[in-house]
Amino acid sequence: MLATPLPDAEEIRDNATFDAVLGALSRPGTLRDLPEPGPLCIALALLDRECRVHAGDETLSARIAATGAALVPAHEADHVFMAADSAEALAVIAGLDTGSHLYPDEGATLIVPARIGAGQALQLTGPGIKSVERICLDGIHPGFWALRARLCAYPRGIEVLIHDGARLLALPRSTQVTEV
Amino acid sequence: MSLSDLTGRWKAFSYGFLDASAKRELRRKMIKAVAVPGCQMPYASREVPIARGWGTGGLQVTLTLVKPSSTVKVIDQGADDSVNAASIRRFLSRVSGAAETWDTLDATLIQSRHRIPEEKLTRDQILILQVPNPEPLRGVEPNMSTARQMHADADYGRMWLQLYEQMVRSGRVMLGASYPAMVNGRHVMTPSPIPRWDVKKLHMAEHLTILSAGREKRIFAVPPYTRVEPLVFDDVPYKVEDHAHLTCARSGVTGYFMNEIPQEDGSAGYEVSDSHFGIKAIDARDGGTPTVGQTWYRNGELA
Structure with missing residues (x-):
């Protein structure tokens, strides 16, 4: 008779991280708590040798490389960790893989930092939202929302995970975002 | 980089049976499945210690989500006590330390073969449907x-x-069963072979549903508050099974989805399909005070 295995620290962190990610994605606009601040826990819960990743930050890049994921330019990556706060950043994001109508799952996941609760007010509608959800985000370039709408030609598109310290919110491609 | 850098410390057994890389792959695919509701996403579908076709798809999802504080309910055509459901439930609790339950209200993860419980699921619950054939x-x-x-x-x-x-x-x-339904106005999915009675429970639901086909290696999802519309012609309305007037011979409840039980004399008897819902009704009849949740249907009509 096997003893029930206990989760180790990594398993607990990865499980809690994915709980937050799945919760945030299935209810766009609602805030979830990551087990630790920053995007690293998201990377560790999702990435391994099967992934192609681009990370703007060098320290994060090195940690991601240690998972075995290939570091590639953003337009070849399935997971992209970068800020979306400048016109240059938007130029990079414009080139992200949005998958195809045959394989929408090949669209990239973009993980960006932002300040949640301040700045640009946004109105969200779509699956996962009962009527309308309102959020405020700061630290994201004003051109990002038009760019996202262009990339998300449903069912093609990208998922955006937004982290602010240990807080997470997510915008799947199915969400319509209106600036208000 | 060496192989030893990439592998974790040796363990006799991975927590939750699946190894970390299998879980990561499932997580990546679940993200995409939720983002494009109803669209079938291919995934690797690892080996698990039950045969393909017996709930391996659902099992892999549950094993990825489960943690020691989870409470799992597993049902097979509505019943918690069938061999398949009992085996999967015991396996889940053995490899994860999660609590087992028969009560829909107590469960955090509900893995199901072909039924959605009669009591409404809430936003804190995840329904995991086992799908034999994901392709409508x-x-x-x-x-x-x-x-x-x-x-x-x-x-x-x-x-x-x-x-x-x-x-x-x-x-x-x-x-x-498997009545095709349009999800989010874009992808037609087969809602696993749940009866027509249950398809309506997915429309604008409070809970997240993940549908996973282990043998066919496809995963798809219905997030909360997502339109799930059965394909119907304007002049021929969608009809659920005509069970509204049937009464369960054991528990006495009326107006829920029933199993037909052939009788000796050739007639048919009926038992409520959601077995624990029936148990609660029997308990209440015998003087107990079970907590019965709000149900999707009332008097055979969708509330």
């Missing part, structure tokens, strides 16, 4: 690549034609 187009298009192209083009004409032909030949749609 299989009956009209045997070629998987062509079917994928048809989904890409939202080319569902042949689905409609199939429904039309059934009406012409039989006077009604001859689909008992």
